[in-house]
Amino acid sequence: MGTTTAGNRNSCMLHGAVQTIKSIEGAVPIIHSTLGCGVQQYAGVSSLSGGGGSGYTGGLGLPSTNFLERQVVFGGSSRLREQLKNTVKIKEGDFYVVLTGCxxxxxxxxxxxxxxELQEQQFKAIHISTPGFKGSVHNGYTAAVTGILRQFDKLAVPAGGKNSRLVNLFGIIPEQDVYWRGNLKGLKDSLEGIGADVNVLFGPDADKGEWTTLFNAALNVSFSSHSLPICEWLERNAGIPYVHFEGYPVGARQTGEWLRCIGKQLDLEQEKVEAWIGLKEQKERYYIVQFLDAYYKYGFQKKFALVGDSAAVLGTARFLTDPLGLLPSLIVLTDDIPQPARSAIVRQWNERQPGSEARIVFESDAKAIEELVISEDIELLLGSSIERRAAERKGIPFIPVSFPVADRIVLTKGYAGFDGAFTLLEDLGSGILSVDSAHLLYQTGAGSEKNEQGANQKPALSGIEN
Amino acid sequence: MAKTAKHIAIYGKGGIGKSTTTSNISAALAEAGYRVIQIGCDPKSDSTNTLRGGDYLPTVIDSLRDSANVKLQDVSAVGFKGVLCIEAGGPVPGVGCAGRGINAAVGLLQELNVFEEYEADYVLYDVLGDVVCGGFAVPIRDGITDRAYVVSSSDFMAIYAANNLFKAIGKYAPSGGAKLGGVIGNSILPGYPESLIADFASRTGTAVAGFVPRSPVVAQSELYGKTVIEASPGSEQADVYRKLAAHVANNENLTIPNPLNVTDLRDWARSWGDAINQEAASFSAAAR
Known part of the structure; x- marks a missing residue:
């Protein structure tokens, strides 16, 4: 028997492919599917991903064949031909990708x-089979990237020669990771510091021509079990080795470890790698020291629960636990992760956080997650906009870190890499202070003695109470 | 008060003679004074040819392609003794979805209120029997027909297709879909075929609706582009069809069949293989 999923946040394969392709500069996605598939991606994913917009090639500007019964019965190929003919007239792009729906x-x-036919007219065009019934948004990302790789000869001539310092990053899914642009930028900046060249491939920080040099890379980095098939394909077909991490690194400790691993794989100068990590560790210490007063004053050392995609939240959970010293209680991973990867995630967490009592739960049903969170003894909740209500019911601070984020505009922000940790500190601090309004009383003389939610009214340092 | 038509689906493996059988049943019912509609639910759209002289008839699906506003007169022709002939049609082979075509065509006919407007007594659906997907099962779902017959010869592949159809009926009947009226044995030669089909029917909890012997009269009538009822009304074969039509029209002994599973069907077929061998041996012994 099937089960129902309330508040599904994993959308469908077609949507995942659409948001992946539209996030490649110069790529034009074309949906071959029934009416509404495109607008559902726009309203149900893009818009809820920190207010993501249509841009030039997505959302309301997304070409679609709008399949009708006529196309179902007689076949829709000629409708697609017509759509392709018209799309190339009005949408300029480097290449066109037909994505097929259910x-x-x-x-x-x-x-x-x-x-x-489009190729014969000198347009670069490929097709990728992405029926919604074949999986989630994550599978759509995997299908879209491997689809491009498999048909690469239709799109570009690979730029010749290997680049022994070049790294491709995979597993940060545009829009499903609300902070994808900032995260890719954070990882790129961190990597460039050790002298590596980086292909982030998606968004504004992907340099022109990144996709043509993709096959020249010396190493692929995977941050999610959904990017593993891509890296495995590239290893098999292009001989590029890969390293896999469960979730992107956040803060100096994780990013340092990550860079050491990559530096070793690329055979980079070790002193340079260590010098860069040392510099960044120093910077992180500086900000943490600056942050420390607030940390103690408002009692930041809270028991927390965290909900979201594995790639997007595991690094955050690790950073909050160590070095920040918060107390992880419950981690809910909402993406569809294969069983072996689930075991690996739990094992790695326990190895790296030996004293942690956190439970890791794999669940995507919003109702079940709400029940888990409500019954958990926690003082802080990080998750998606779906979880905000649970935090309000419990009267605890809430920080939006995972998809969907419906009440913020997100452009450049990200938590990944060295500097992403500072953004996380800012968001964490602001989230805690916004609920814990008691400080307003003695600092500004305003506000009431009682917080409406009744939570955490007393500052952590009791000595400064009025 | 509007007349309530009996809606009857006739299934069978491709090439087994279901269009010939259906058309002759329609012709016999029309000859008996009933108002009959025959709907061909096969992308080949040749079900009603012998009822209407083989002239070109636009199919429902073709008309749907050309216009959203389809009228009954655009997609129907009045054939022998007033039988209203309709072909659902479908896409060219290898393209599109024929199953959805059947679904859309039957839906449109219901929307057009064809059955009430024409004041039909009987509506016969001639359906491709290899029920390859849900679309081909539309005529036996709730609200379309309430009874189905399956045409089969004594060939194993025809029996196999019939058994598959029983599975589809078994799926839909409990929720209001059509029940099985019985098996129509077609192209019956002397010897074992009648007993083989009767045995299959009894094993699967159904009955034989009638046997139609193999006859050159059928082939001859088809070559003239007519049903047997029209081309050779005085023939024995015409009487066979008249009797079959009367049974199909009046039979209320409808069942939910118990299809055999693959192994049982295979074993059952093998036992008949042995029986036929023995029959052949005793024939040759008698000849000596």
């Missing part, structure tokens, strides 16, 4: 024949 996949349209 209905044409059931009908069995000959989509490759249509993209071939």
């Amino acid at each position: 209905t044409p996949e059931l009908v069995g349209d000959d989509v490759p024949a249509m993209t071939k």
Whole structure:
């Protein structure tokens, strides 16, 4: 028997592919599917990802064949041909990617024949089979990237020669990771410090031509079990080795470890790597010292629960636990992770946080997650906008860290890498202070003695009470 | 008060003679004075050819492609003794979804209120029997027909297709779909075929609706583009169809069949293989 999922945050394969392709500079996604698939991606994913917009190629500007019953019965190939013909007239792009939704996949349209026609007209075009019924947004990311790699010869001539310092980053899924742009930037900045060249591939920080040098890379980095198939494909077909991490690194300790590993793989000068890490550790110490007064004053050492995609929240959970000293109680991972990867995540967590009493739960049902969170003895909740209500019910601070984030605009912000940790500190601090309004009383003379939620009214340092 | 038509689906493996059988049943019912509609639910759209002289008839699906506003007269032709002939049609082979085509066509006919407007007594659906997907099961779902017959010869593959259809009926009947009226044995030669089909029917909890012997009259009528009822009304074969039509029209002994599983079906077939061998041996012994 099937089960229901309340408040699904993992959308579908087509959506994952759409947001992946539209986040590549110069790529034009074209949906071959029924009416509404595109707008659902826009309203249900992009808009809820920190207010992500249409941009030039996505959202409300997304070309679609709007499959009708006529196309179901007689086949939709000619409708697609018409759509392709018109799209190339009005949407300029480096290349076009046809993404097929559920209905044409059931009908069995000959989509490759249509993209071939476009290729014969000197346009770069490929097709990727992405029916929604085949999986989640994460599978859509995997399908889109491997789809491009498999048909790479239709898109570009690989730039010649290996680059022994070049690294490709995979596993940060545009829009499903609300802070994807900031995270990619944070990782790029961190990597460049040790002398590596980086292909982030998506968003504004991907340099022109990154996709053409992708095959020249010396190493691929995977941050999610959803990017593993991509790295495995590249290892098999292009001989590029990969390293896999469960979640991107946050803060000096994790980023330092990560960079040491990559430096070793790329055979980079060790002194330079250590010098860079040392510099960044110093910077982190500086900010943590600056942060320390607030930390004690408002009692930041809270028991917390964290909810979200494994790639997006595991690093954050580690950083909050060590060095920040918060007390992890419950970690809910909401993406569909294969069983072996689940065991690996739990094992790694226990190895790296030996004293931790945190429970790791794999659950995507919003109702079940709410029940878990409500019954958990916690003082701080990090998660998506879906979890905000639970935090309000418990009267505890809430920090939005995972998809969907419906009440903030997110552009450049990210938590990954060295400097991302400072953004996390700021968000954490602001989240805690916004609920704990008691400080307003003795600092400004305003506010009431009682907080509406009744939580954490007393500053951590009792000596400064009025 | 509006007349309530009996909706009857006739299934069978491709090429087994279900269009011939259905058309002759329609013709016999029309000859008996009933108002009959025959709907071909096969992408080949050749179900009603012998009822209407084989002229071109636009299919429902073709009309849907060309216009959203389809009228009954655009997609129907009045054939022998007033039988209203309709072909659901479908896409060209290898393209699109024929199953959805059947679904859309039947839906449109209901929307057009064809059955009430035409004041039909009987509506016969001639459906491709390899029920390959949900679309081909539309005529036996709730609210379309309430009874189905399956045409089968004594060939194993035809029996196999019939057994598959029983599975589809078994799935839909409990929720209001059509029940099984019985098996129509077609192209029956002398010897074992009648007993084989009767045995299959009894094993699966159904009955034989009638046997139609193999006859050159059928082939001849088809070559003239007519049903047997029209081309050779005085023939024995025409009487066979009249009797079958009367049974199909009046039979209320409807069942939910118990299809055999793959192994049982295989074993059952093997036992008949042995029986036929023995029959052949005794024939040759008698000849000596």
